[in-house]
Amino acid sequence: MAVTARGASDPAGPTVADAIRRAIADGDFAPNQRLVEAELSEQFDASRATVRNALVQLASEGLVERIQNRGARVRAVSLGEAVEITEVRMALESLCAAKAAERATEDDRAALRDLGAAMKAAVASGDVLGYSELNRRLHARLLAMSGQRTACAVLERLQGQNVRRQFRLAMHPGRPQVSLPQHLAVIDAVCAGRPDAAEAAMRAHLASVIEALPEVEKSPRPYTGA
Template identity: 35%
Template sequence: MTTETSGREQGLAERAYLNLRTAILEHELAPGTRLSVPNVAERLGVSRSPAREAIARITYEGLAHFEPNKGAVVADLNAESLVEIYEVREALEGLACRLASQRMNRDDVAGLRELLSQHTAAAEAGEVELHYELDMRFHARIRELAGNTRLTTQLELLQQQIRLAMYTTHRSPGGMPLALTEHRRIIDALESGDPVLAEAAGRSHIARLLRDLSSADRAG
């Protein structure tokens, strides 16, 4: 029997990392905030060792920048960085769709359609939060179906960075219906089993998001 005081099982560093990441993704620690080791340690109620480790991990994941003898600062991703991120994401989501199209079966397709119908309902009900949730679930499911662990990891890291960058920006409800039709196109392409078509569908979805981003940037 595992004797534990409360519901924790992983190490302190791991929990510190998770807490720190959450704090950053929710802008509790806004971009530009300095992540000093003693500060983070106190905030998370751990000693400096796991705090330092958590900060290092956050940095490796691109949620903070680091300068030797200076420390880490929560990443403040500018438009140029977002373009870079989306360029990479376009290529990788395309790959995910290509691989998924070759590996998934009828049930997998049905599962995606079910997700899409929930998503449609949420969009029609104007539930923006749920919309984002289901949008992410859709993409998460596809990369899972692609069955390439490295690809999955990279896409998740990009997703995190985007989430951080978009914290205030990303609520442009105008894109919701478009996303839905694009998702439908992706499912259709996946179902066809044609990897080229699937890749194109996945890529054009992300490419469109990047274009919207650029135009919003010009407008703002």
């Protein structure tokens, strides 16, 4: 993956940060993995100064940990932090679900119903990876519909810190069967234009996530259905 960047003050600098952030979110860089400036510079076709600035930015977001005289590494998020992050998600995504119910257009409702139908089909066929992607798309669609830019910015930052645990949760045996009716309840409430019900449904869903996190923590590896 190449990212063009020309120097420390270059406007392309944030693009390098975005690329590293995405690599962390996608699992290309694992928790506690060292991030070597020279290697990142080559990988993303950027200057060392630009990479260094990107790592400083990501450290401020909690994605990267800088250790004196040892460089940088991907920060590992503890179970306690993961619970706190999900509690913040509960507050903000519940608000966004309510706002989505107030603002939903006919096109929005049709898109949500299509996502719900696809999620049902994925669970019925045992397609856990497909269900995980649909899960991500549903939450993203609701945030976009809400029009809550500040909440969305905070959630985007938190997503990067917790994405690996969210993926493990999505892959956990039996989890899709638990979360599917919860997601469908959110969809139904939003499509019906019921903000209070949408907020309650999202809150119940994320409370379920919090309850499941300790169990997922004990799982040695993500479940792939194989």
